[in-house]
Amino acid sequence: MKKPKHHIFVCKSFRGEEVKGLCAKQSQGDFLSYIDYEISDRGLDAMVTASGCLKMCEKGPVMVVYPQNWWFGNVKTEEDIDEILDALEEERPAESFLIGD
Numbered sequence: 001m002k003k004p005k006h007h008i009f010v011c012k013s014f015r016g017e018e019v020k021g022l023c024a025k026q027s028q029g030d031f032l033s034y035i036d037y038e039i040s041d042r043g044l045d046a047m048v049t050a051s052g053c054l055k056m057c058e059k060g061p062v063m064v065v066y067p068q069n070w071w072f073g074n075v076k077t078e079e080d081i082d083e084i085l086d087a088l089e090e091e092r093p094a095e096s097f098l099i100g101d
């Protein structure tokens with residue numbers, strides 16, 4: 001398999017074996033399957049993976065795009081995901097969701 005250009009991590013709130021963080025509680029819907037569908041539909045060279053708690057719970061739900069190291073917070077709806085993926089298609093971060101340094 002060829003390595004993807006972008007690797008998107010979506011926080012699934014795992015700490016140990018349990019879902020304890022806030023991201024899963026704050027998000028609306030199953031972002032993993034939605035993002036996976038959108039990647040395919042848009043023809044993006046990307047893959048999506050679930051992650052454990054990314055230690056930014058207060059800014060959640062959180063997702064990260066590598067290798068750019070873009071961290072996005074307050075990603076709560078499919079419309080928010082669309083905005084982030086629209087920007088990714090243009091090789092730029094969706095500024096309104098950026099968090100961290």
Ligand code: FES
Binds near residue numbers: 058
């Ligand atoms: S639960 Fe998502 S950053 Fe902690």
